[in-house]
Amino acid sequence: MSFRVGVVTFPGSLDDRDAARAIEMAGGTAVPLFHASDDLKEVQAVVLPGGFSYGDYLRCGAIARFAPIMNSIVTAANHGFPVLGICNGFQVLCESHLLPGALTRNSNLHFLCRDQKLKIENTNTLWTSGFTAGEEILIPLKNGEGSFQCDDETLNILESEGRVIARYLDFDPNGSRNLIAGISNERGNVVGLMPHPEHAIETLTGPSTAGLTFFTSALHQLVGR
């Protein structure tokens, strides 16, 4: 049986097709979901892709949070439904309060597009279980507002509970606190990641194929359920 993973398209999403392709390559069935509908179409997990949403007026992800599909996703996520937010999707998850903190303007104010080295810190989440702890990977990073910010108390909680799933390595691209590239919620079913694993699934177009592991991790875990 093939596992159904939804990919939400918001007005302005750019990477929904790449995310869908990554899901298919990982062995799942990608199901397109639309922002204006609250129908999750019986998917078993959801990816919020990168790009933009609603012009990102006010703040990135601030308006997407009010989309009908997000109501369904927030309710489901609070009951353990797997959600991966990439880039703008990470911003939407923070604005929806499924993840703590916020993503703000890169510290040098420039939009950045580069192949970025990451260290995988937590392999206990649904989306990172296929990695080995401390594994170093190279995947694309492209954003203008990728600086992860939160108060000291939240940072202590994230660090002490091991909820930082990946950290930037060798280069600080955006001034994120503690070089945080991705985090998870307490339960580990919701993960937000600033870099783009869906662009690193084939050597022809990506700097590595390590990105695929995020998708195969979730699919293997779902098969085991």
Next chain:
Amino acid sequence: MAKIIVEVMLKPEILDPQGQAVASALPRLGFTSLKAATSVRQGKRFEIEIQGDPTPTQLAEAEQAAQSLLSNPVIETYIVKVEK
């Protein structure tokens, strides 16, 4: 005619690279006395124009909007006030 004003600022502990860029640009662009400025913080201001004086319900909803949409309480603070 009155305006309900919502002003949103980044919390003091949140890095404001735009404000920092403005601070360093001021003296460079000839505003030399402002070289002494210890910091510049950039924020947002919303003006919600209404007919007549705002009702308590309008003020309450403006407060709600400020808290849930116009600002992100994780990184920002806001104030709501009325101007006539």
